Structures are given as C-alpha cells and as structure tokens.
Amino acid sequence: MKTISSRDNAQYKEYKHLATSSQARRKAGLTLLDGVHLCQAWLDLRGLPEQCIVSETALKNPEVAEIVGKIEHQRAHCIAMPDALYNAISQVEHGVGVMFVVPTPERAVPDALAVSAVLLDNVQDPGNVGSILRSAAAAGIKQVFCSGGTAFCWSPKVLRAAMGAHFVLDIFENVDLAALMAKAKVPTLATSGYATKRLYEMDLRRPVAWVFGHEGQGVADDLLSLATQTVVIPHLGQVESLNVAACAAVCFFEQVRQNQS
Amino acid sequence: MKTISSRDNAQYKEYKHLATSSQARRKAGLTLLDGVHLCQAWLDLRGLPEQCIVSETALKNPEVAEIVGKIEHQRAHCIAMPDALYNAISQVEHGVGVMFVVPTPERAVPDALAVSAVLLDNVQDPGNVGSILRSAAAAGIKQVFCSGGTAFCWSPKVLRAAMGAHFVLDIFENVDLAALMAKAKVPTLATSGYATKRLYEMDLRRPVAWVFGHEGQGVADDLLSLATQTVVIPHLGQVESLNVAACAAVCFFEQVRQNQS
The missing domain is CATH 3.40.1280.10 (SPOUT methyltransferase, trefoil knot domain)
Incomplete structure (x- = not known):
C-alpha cells in the first residue's frame, strides 16, 4: 500500500481537485465514492475501483480492512493517508474514512426508448x-x-x-x-x-x-x-x-x- | 411599518437568535417561515403571523407587497430592515426577502390513535x-x-x-x-x-x-x-x-x- 503524507503531493492535489470541483470530475471522467456502503456496492456490482483511498484510522476498522484486503489481493491500488489529509477531501462528516476513485460511465444514448x-x-x-x-x-x-x-x-x-x-x-x-x-x-x-x-x-x-x-x-x-x-x-x-x-x-x-x- | 436599522436593536437580536438556534425556537415557542410560498400558505390556512419581516428590496416585489398589504390592513406588525440585516437572519439563499414569525403549536397528544x-x-x-x-x-x-x-x-x-x-x-x-x-x-x-x-x-x-x-x-x-x-x-x-x-x-x-x- 502506498502512503501519501504531504498536502503538496501531486496525486493528493488531484484528489482534492476531484473532491471539490464538479468540472474537474466531468473532465477527468472520474468521481469519488465516499463511505463503506458505496464502496462495498461498487465492489459487488461493478468490480475494482481505479483507486482506493483510506485514512490511517480507518485501516483499523474491520469493514474497511475487508475492502482493502479484497482490493490488494487483486493488485489494485490502495493509498493510505493521515486523517487530516483524508478529511480535507472527504465530503462526509463523521465518515468512516474509505473512498473509491471510479470512472463515470459515458454511454451512447440508445436510438430509441424501448424499455421502462x-x-x-x-x-x-x-x-x-x-x-x-x-x-x-x-x-x-x-x-x-x-x-x-x-x-x-x-x-x-x-x-x-x-x-x-x-x-x-x-x-x-x-x-x-x-x-x-x-x-x-x-x-x-x-x-x-x-x-x-x-x-x-x-x-x-x-x-x-x-x-x-x-x-x-x-x-x-x-x-x-x-x-x-x-x-x-x-x-x-x-x-x-x-x-x-x-x-x-x-x-x-x-x-x-x-x-x- | 416599523423599521429596524441597527444590528444592536434588541428585537433584531431576538430574530437572529430565533434564526440560528433551534433551542431558542423551542424555548420561545416561535419559528420563522421564510419565503413567499410559506408566508402565503400561512395566511391562507392559519391567518395572521405574530410578525412579518421584510427586506427593503423585497418591499418592491409585488407578491411581497400584497402580503404586507394584507397584514397591515389587519393591523398586524410588519418590520422592514436593510437587505444586509435581513440576509443575516434568512437561511434561504437568493430568497425573496419576506419572513413570518409564527407560533409553533403545542398540542396535547390525543388519548388514542383513532384516525389515519x-x-x-x-x-x-x-x-x-x-x-x-x-x-x-x-x-x-x-x-x-x-x-x-x-x-x-x-x-x-x-x-x-x-x-x-x-x-x-x-x-x-x-x-x-x-x-x-x-x-x-x-x-x-x-x-x-x-x-x-x-x-x-x-x-x-x-x-x-x-x-x-x-x-x-x-x-x-x-x-x-x-x-x-x-x-x-x-x-x-x-x-x-x-x-x-x-x-x-x-x-x-x-x-x-x-x-x-
């Protein structure tokens, strides 16, 4: 697992940008899923995220540890960071401290409405x-x-x-x-x-x-x-x-x- | 119509307290209805407010003028104030600038559930x-x-x-x-x-x-x-x-x- 410890880290700045700007999310075609429920649902229904970000405290949470375990087992990227850095990019108050970076699907509109x-x-x-x-x-x-x-x-x-x-x-x-x-x-x-x-x-x-x-x-x-x-x-x-x-x-x-x- | 022009006015401080503290609202048995729709609905369904607060700009709005007209006609209290003072007690962004102070009804719980x-x-x-x-x-x-x-x-x-x-x-x-x-x-x-x-x-x-x-x-x-x-x-x-x-x-x-x- 990689660790980011500075606010000046280029990757951290990118996360911060994604977290605070809807324009940045649209441009990158990426979004952030914050919290155990959304991350677990993504794993169950869509598979691996591009990246998984965890706060240091959250690493001790059994639900988060299970998510991290599944991801690392499949060699996807987990990034740990101090709570202060995590909280500055999280928009969930009193959240658990786990977030996925995932692609926002761009789909071609079907030719015609044919289902509900x-x-x-x-x-x-x-x-x-x-x-x-x-x-x-x-x-x-x-x-x-x-x-x-x-x-x-x-x-x-x-x-x-x-x-x-x-x-x-x-x-x-x-x-x-x-x-x-x-x-x-x-x-x-x-x-x-x-x-x-x-x-x-x-x-x-x-x-x-x-x-x-x-x-x-x-x-x-x-x-x-x-x-x-x-x-x-x-x-x-x-x-x-x-x-x-x-x-x-x-x-x-x-x-x-x-x-x- | 009365006008308040200073943040130090005792009545203004009371409004500010009501606007920012749920404890103050509970204690006073009063709440604030912000915006034309809620004020109009109160007039239609419950009658006069305890007070009506309007911003100076809102006085020029025809819907607000109609509300103020109805209230003053019945000798209830309207209080005008500069926009800056109004905005400091309003919780509606880009609101119209009219607010009612109304009692929060305290009712005795019925003896038994007998209707939907x-x-x-x-x-x-x-x-x-x-x-x-x-x-x-x-x-x-x-x-x-x-x-x-x-x-x-x-x-x-x-x-x-x-x-x-x-x-x-x-x-x-x-x-x-x-x-x-x-x-x-x-x-x-x-x-x-x-x-x-x-x-x-x-x-x-x-x-x-x-x-x-x-x-x-x-x-x-x-x-x-x-x-x-x-x-x-x-x-x-x-x-x-x-x-x-x-x-x-x-x-x-x-x-x-x-x-x-």
Whole structure:
C-alpha cells in the first residue's frame, strides 16, 4: 500500500481537485465514492475501483480492512493517508474514512426508448435526483435520461442519496429529451398537476417512460405536449403537490403493483 | 411599518437568535417561515403571523407587497430592515426577502390513535421529515406523531421541504410512540424490509397508522413488535431499500388508491 503524507503531493492535489470541483470530475471522467456502503456496492456490482483511498484510522476498522484486503489481493491500488489529509477531501462528516476513485460511465444514448425508463427534465436538487435513482432501481427500471439542467448524477450528493443505485442503472446525461420522446417506442407518461387522467386509471402492465420535471415549474411545456399521456396523482389534501421524488416513487410502485397483480 | 436599522436593536437580536438556534425556537415557542410560498400558505390556512419581516428590496416585489398589504390592513406588525440585516437572519439563499414569525403549536397528544396517522421513529434527515409531512397532507392524513429523536418539525429545513403541509396537519413531537401504539384504536402498520406481508395485500380501506423509522436502522424492534402488522414494499431490483420518504409516499398513495377505487 502506498502512503501519501504531504498536502503538496501531486496525486493528493488531484484528489482534492476531484473532491471539490464538479468540472474537474466531468473532465477527468472520474468521481469519488465516499463511505463503506458505496464502496462495498461498487465492489459487488461493478468490480475494482481505479483507486482506493483510506485514512490511517480507518485501516483499523474491520469493514474497511475487508475492502482493502479484497482490493490488494487483486493488485489494485490502495493509498493510505493521515486523517487530516483524508478529511480535507472527504465530503462526509463523521465518515468512516474509505473512498473509491471510479470512472463515470459515458454511454451512447440508445436510438430509441424501448424499455421502462425515467426522464428527468431540469430536476435541480441532488437529494431528489438521488432518491429517484434509488426508487427506479428498486422498481426494476434500468434506464435514466437526464436533461442538461438536471443535477449531475455522479456528484457526491447524488451518489450518497442513491445508495448504490447508480451501479445497476444505465444513466445518460445531457440528453435532448424532446428528441428522445419524439421517437419513443414505449408510451411516455409525464406527470402534471393539471392533467385529468389519474395515475390509477393507466394500464402500466407494459414498459413505459416516466417524465418528471423541475421542483417548482414541473415538466416543460414542450415535453408535456410530446408526451403520449399526462397523468396526475390524485390528492386529497389542501396541499398543492408532492415532492418530485415522492411523486416518482408513487408512479414507479404503481407500475410494480400492476405488474405483480 | 416599523423599521429596524441597527444590528444592536434588541428585537433584531431576538430574530437572529430565533434564526440560528433551534433551542431558542423551542424555548420561545416561535419559528420563522421564510419565503413567499410559506408566508402565503400561512395566511391562507392559519391567518395572521405574530410578525412579518421584510427586506427593503423585497418591499418592491409585488407578491411581497400584497402580503404586507394584507397584514397591515389587519393591523398586524410588519418590520422592514436593510437587505444586509435581513440576509443575516434568512437561511434561504437568493430568497425573496419576506419572513413570518409564527407560533409553533403545542398540542396535547390525543388519548388514542383513532384516525389515519403517521408515526416517525427517529427519522433524522430534515428533508425526509418535510417530504413525509408534505405527502401525508396530500394524501389527506391529519395527524403526525414524532419520537424524541426525529428531526424537529418546525425547523427551517423541515418547513421548507414540507411547503406548507405543517399548516393543515396536527403535529405532535417528543411523543412516546410505544405507549401510543399500545393503545391504538386503528391498525398500526410498520414498514420493514424483513416483513413478509406485502403492502399490496393489505386492506387499507379504513384508517391506519403508518410507522416509519430511522434512515439506516429502520423502525426500532420494540415498535415493530407492537405493530398490528409489519409490511414490505416489494422490490424488483438489486438495490436494498427505498429512501424513507419515498417509502412513505408509496404507502400513503396505495391507501389513497384503495379508497378511491
């Protein structure tokens, strides 16, 4: 295992850059997975990381030692560093002290929507995007397409909220959602508070593509008009709408329910 | 309208204290609602605030002017202050510049659970608590009971995430959930990844009390054993579970679906 002990180390500076700049992450095509859960999920679902960074204290943690053991056994790179250096690149408060450097997959957008999918139009909040990815994965959906304005999926906050869902999904970013919807081979269903068709009236026993929009403004008008159908989740209360991640969960699991019954 | 122009003003110091200390908010029985949406919802659903605080720039905003007009017409108190002073007590970045000081209702816990309700056991994240309150209100649920370890509902983050749901709900905090469940007159349903009864097999065409737990550990064992039934949301993916707020939304709207069909 290699050790870094100085803030002036060139590799350390690179990590710090990755940790603090989303532009640096995009440019390098790399991101950081922080914490035992995400690292373990990567090992289980995707294999070895490019690098594994551990704090000196974390080396004594049995869960971390197990992760390091697996990686070194396969001759991948582990880098240890003093806690102070580790904490300066970690974005998790009171974290355990283990981090993976992993590639952020760049995939070519499929020719046409042909399986169950999620389209995110300008969803801003990283916590919401992460929760939607997590619910989609739990509901067995495989593809996620994000507009340019949607929060960057491979940012630390989205990764943390999604709890490993990234590793079982095919995520496409900066996608022209209008073009994708125009040539879809499955029905595209956009949620809207103004729709008249209720979610529970839809036949969801087939692949569909769900379209969710901005936290305040909802799905953009051009996408609403391209959708096969706009649907509403019926509300009983005086409150105006659901959080977008709650709305997505309700839609995905209504689809699960119909397919199981 | 009164104007405060100095940071040394005693009333300003009180606002600052309320804005920065949850202990101060609890002690005073007051909280701050920041932004046009929350203030408007309070006016619509609860009436006048104790005070309304506006920044000088916000006075020129037509939505804010309308709120101030309504309040002054009814002789409630508006306080204007320079933007710099306002921003130092606001927790909303790039907010509009209007805030209400309102009482945080203290209610006696009902003798027994007798209507549809939500019980939150140690739910930590303010965003999750806010989203659950919002979904509950949208699903027509009226009562929410929180354990001591659950995020304080009247904190700015929870208020922001709930978008006004607080004002249509009866929220009880620091509640002994075990005692409440022991004498419930409606079925208590606790979600658990280890349950065998699927959500979709439950008859929800009657009032029920939902129990949700800590983001990592779930519902505490003593509460699971007190529950009338533990239920699971069936998953299709390799991902281990849903976010607690997503889980709550799925449960509440399955109840809505069954009651509408």
